[in-house]
Amino acid sequence: MSEHPTTLAEATASPEAAVAVPDPTRTTALERQGDPDAAPPYVTVVLPAYNEQDHVLAEVERICGALDASELTYEVLAIDDASTDGTLEVLHAAAERFPHVRVLPFRRNGGSGTARRIGTLQARGTVVVWTDADMTYPNERIPELVRILRDDESYDQVVGARTTEEGTHKLLRVPAKWLIRQVAQRLTNQKIPDLNSGLRAFRRSVSLPYLRLLPPGFSCVTTITLAFLSNQHDIRYVPIHYAKRAGVSKFHFTRDAYRYILQVLRMVMYFDPLKVLMPPALWLVVIGLVKGVVDMVRHPFYFPASTVLLVVTGLLIGSLALLSDLVVRSRDGV
Numbered sequence: 001m002s003e004h005p006t007t008l009a010e011a012t013a014s015p016e017a018a019v020a021v022p023d024p025t026r027t028t029a030l031e032r033q034g035d036p037d038a039a040p041p042y043v044t045v046v047l048p049a050y051n052e053q054d055h056v057l058a059e060v061e062r063i064c065g066a067l068d069a070s071e072l073t074y075e076v077l078a079i080d081d082a083s084t085d086g087t088l089e090v091l092h093a094a095a096e097r098f099p100h101v102r103v104l105p106f107r108r109n110g111g112s113g114t115a116r117r118i119g120t121l122q123a124r125g126t127v128v129v130w131t132d133a134d135m136t137y138p139n140e141r142i143p144e145l146v147r148i149l150r151d152d153e154s155y156d157q158v159v160g161a162r163t164t165e166e167g168t169h170k171l172l173r174v175p176a177k178w179l180i181r182q183v184a185q186r187l188t189n190q191k192i193p194d195l196n197s198g199l200r201a202f203r204r205s206v207s208l209p210y211l212r213l214l215p216p217g218f219s220c221v222t223t224i225t226l227a228f229l230s231n232q233h234d235i236r237y238v239p240i241h242y243a244k245r246a247g248v249s250k251f252h253f254t255r256d257a258y259r260y261i262l263q264v265l266r267m268v269m270y271f272d273p274l275k276v277l278m279p280p281a282l283w284l285v286v287i288g289l290v291k292g293v294v295d296m297v298r299h300p301f302y303f304p305a306s307t308v309l310l311v312v313t314g315l316l317i318g319s320l321a322l323l324s325d326l327v328v329r330s331r332d333g334v
Contacts, residue, residue: 039073040125041072041073041124041125042072042074042125042146042150043073043075043127043129043142043146043201044074044076044077044119044120044123044124044127044128044204045063045067045075045076045077045128045131045142046077046115046116046119046120046123046129046130047059047060047063047077047078047079047131047133048079048081048112048115048119048133049079049081049083049087049091049133050080050082050087050109051084051085052083052087052133052134053083053085053086053087053089053090055134055135056087056091057090057093058135059134059135060078060101061098062139062140063142064098064100064101066139066140066141066142067100067143072143072147075102075123075125076098076100076101076102077104077119077122077123078091078094078101078104078133079103079104079105079118079119080103080104080105081106081109081110081114081115082105082106082107082108082110088103088105091103091105104118104119104122111216111217112132112216112217112220113214113215113217113220113223114214114216116214117211117214117220120204120207120208120211121208123204125204126203126204126205127149127201127202127203127204128201128202128203128204128207129142129145129199129200129201130198130199130200130201130221131198131199132198132199136198136242136243137160137199137240137242137243138160138240138241138243141160141240145199145201145238148238149201149202149203154234156202156203156228156233156234156235157200157201157202157203157206157225157233157234157235158201158202158236158237159193159197159200159225159235159236159237159238160194160197160199160237160240161193161194161197161238161239161240162194162197162240162241162242163239163240163241164241164242176260177195177196180195180260180261180264181194183261183265184222184226184264184268187265187275187276188226188229188230188268190229192225192229193239194237195222195225195264196221196222196225197221200221200224206228206233207224210223210227213227215259215263217259219263222263222264222267223263223267226268226271227267227271230267230268230271230272269324271328272328273321273324274321274322274324274325276321277320277321277324278318278321280314281314281316281317281321282314282318283314284310284311284314285311285314285315287310287314288307288308288309288311288313288314291306291310292307
């Protein structure tokens with residue numbers, strides 16, 4: 001038997017097989033002390049970590065301290081995303097100290113979205129919590145988010161909505177995120193205080209059909225938000241304080257902002273393509289017809305190529321919108 005877990009490619013070959021296997025030579029305290037037939041915990045905290053050796057232990061201590069002080073049963077799935085520093089060793093040492101911590105090491109870096117997807121599939125809890133290991137989110141409030149789900153079955157997800165922006169490229173991120181959020185709100189017809197918060201709790205059973213839609217990068221949190229909203233799963237937003245991250249940010253403004261807006265459009269296209277395609281189609285047809293009337297008045301029986309192109313392009317996009325909607329409505333499952 002190999003001393004390492006299955007490769008990321010093997011782990012994500014299919015939704016059913018998309019699991020990460022802990023290193024059999026590095027069993028955790030939970031695996032040695034726990035009974036495999038024992039009742040599963042109520043909460044699973046999925047904690048991805050990539051090169052966070054200097055503060056991941058403090059984050060684990062904060063999460064476990066908050067949940068130990070609550071009435072909730074829990075486990076923490078600490079996922080090392082093929083870190084190149086000492087993150088994995090720190091997590092294994094933490095697992096020796098905290099009996100509810102499981103370490104899932106990846107051989108290849110797959111991104112935070114891949115880690116969260118595999119962690120959710122591996123989770124044993126009824127409620128899954130996503131958070132980050134960079135000291136930005138108030139993880140001591142995790143029990144509060146979980147209790148909202150436990151006590152109110154009308155909600156399927158609770159999101160910590162940030163009241164401030166403390167990330168890198170702040171001057172660029174604030175207007176860019178506002179614009180992307182406005183697009184998402186318009187396309188989903190829902191108010192979204194925070195589209196891509198990394199701190200959220202949701203019912204695992206509800207999330208399972210949507211996990212295959214998650215991209216590998218940061219926009220996975222945007223995806224799970226839009227997937228829930230597009231399928232009438234109620235989300236509650238709880239205001240939280242957002243701190244300046246510890247360590248070096250992995251966020252690249254140009255690349256990740258582009259992925260965010262692309263993922264918003266992709267998700268709405270997946271669930272309701274008419275909202276994306278039909279408005280521009282109708283506008284092109286209307287503009288083309290108005291221009292045609294003007295052309296007829298100025299030059300009787302003469303239609304410039306630009307007028308014909310506007311109308312034909314609008315009709316083509318409208319036809320594509322109707323065809324896409326037909327595909328969505330004929331699809332089985334999600």
